[in-house]
Amino acid sequence: MGEIVFVRHGQASFGTDDYDRLSELGWRQARWLGEHLAHEGRRFHLAASGDLRRHRETATAIAEACGADDAVVLPGLNEMDFDVLLADAHAAGVIPVAEFTDSDDFMREFPKIMTAWETASFPTEHEPYAEFHERVTSAVNSLMQDGRDVLVVSSGGPKAVMMRHVLGIGVAKMAEVLLTIHNSSFSRFLVRNGNLLLGEFNATPHLAGPDRAHLRTYI
Amino acid sequence: MAVELWLVRHGQAAFASDDYDRLTDLGLQQARWLGEHFAEMEVRFDRIASGRLRRQRETADAVAGVLGATAEIAPGLEEYDAKALLAGAGFKDRDPSLSRREHFKRLRGVLIDWSQRKTEGAESWQDFRDRVMAAISALTDNQDGRVFAAASGGSIAMALTTILDLAPEQMIEFNLQARNTGISRLVFTRQRVYFNMFNAIPHLERPDRRHAETYS
Secondary structure, eight states: OEEEEEEEOOOBOTTSSOSSSBOHHHHHHHHHHHHHHHHTTOOBSEEEEOSSHHHHHHHHHHHTTSOBSOEEEOGGGOOOOHHHHHHHHHHTTSSSOSSOSOHHHHHHHHHHHHHHHHTTOSOOSSOOHHHHHHHHHHHHHTTOOTTOEEEEEEOHHHHHHHHHHHHOOOHHHHHHHHHTOOTTOEEEEEEETTEEEEEEEEEOGGGOSGGGGGGOOOO | OEEEEEEEEOOOBOTTSSOOSSBOHHHHHHHHHHHHHHHHHTOOOSEEEEOSSHHHHHHHHHHHHHHTOOOEEOTTOOOOOHHHHHHHTTOOTTOTTSOHHHHHHHHHHHHHHHHHSOOTTSOOHHHHHHHHHHHHHHHHTTOOEEEEEEEOHHHHHHHHHHHTTOOHHHHHHHHHHOOTTOEEEEEEESSOEEEEEEEEOGGGOSGGGGGGOOOO
């Protein structure tokens, strides 16, 4: 028995010049997750992350308290590019606006973008959904080994793909699942006879409590 | 308007005894720790409920007791009748000659058959689904805030499977992975239901409580 503890990066810098770096709060989320895992007595055989800066920074912050015997960077764990998909979906009339100010509106429209992307129903230079799905699941498969506990640091999109892969949910449900994944949350995929089972989803024990309520973020 | 439904599996029950439907000492302790965790973290519930089974009521009562609240009954969250399903398939309930692993392997087969055709003398798969979902509607329709509901591995698994629109096999996987007092969460907005958490045990993630992470 081994398991893959799949972590979404800490809060990134939405609304700044460079989204792809952790905010101060994002660093804190990741450090606290590392401390929580260490306090539980966990140590990983391997820590893998995508090669986006927010992935690497999250992995670094976790490792301050909770080390791993080995580390690897896998570009297969990188996120899709939402900005490109949003713009191209809007240009093709899939969604009514290119920017959302109301989160309810965004939550309603987002599954439409994912569904249209999956069926390649709007023109885009973005990597096709099928390739994204394939590279994420291949990257995770390459880490699976009985008896080995692996920490994976990646993003909401790849985590949602893994949920789809393991549970067999449709693309619209996958999009909804993606929207509920907290920054620095972890999910556990159990390795059993070469297959993955879902053991836990979207846990944030390190962010519980009134003094940490402001740390339970989605973006 | 939104409501969070925290579906919690009951604490450890007396698996190998004559009467499964009561918490063990550890099961009661798990539920109290969960209540203490909520108190410490200031997680407040507008309603605390449970299905009618004793192990579910004992779990909700223990949590409510710590929080100084009173638990209500939410009929419909009860577990499927494993005994009737095993009997319908010609098996003895919890055959003592089987190991735990063998028991759950047998149960998995029985559940898959049950999802495909009616088992004589037992509630149907569809009726089970309907009553669980009706209980959840009663707890969440036109509500705001946060609701705690103690249920069972199978009834929680059925709710998640229905909301995520999954095949019956996945219900069985959720069922078998569900840990005692594990928290699963659904968020109901005006438009949709979001699957927000599965099987979390923040109250047991401490080195001195490792023995309390149980599946049965």
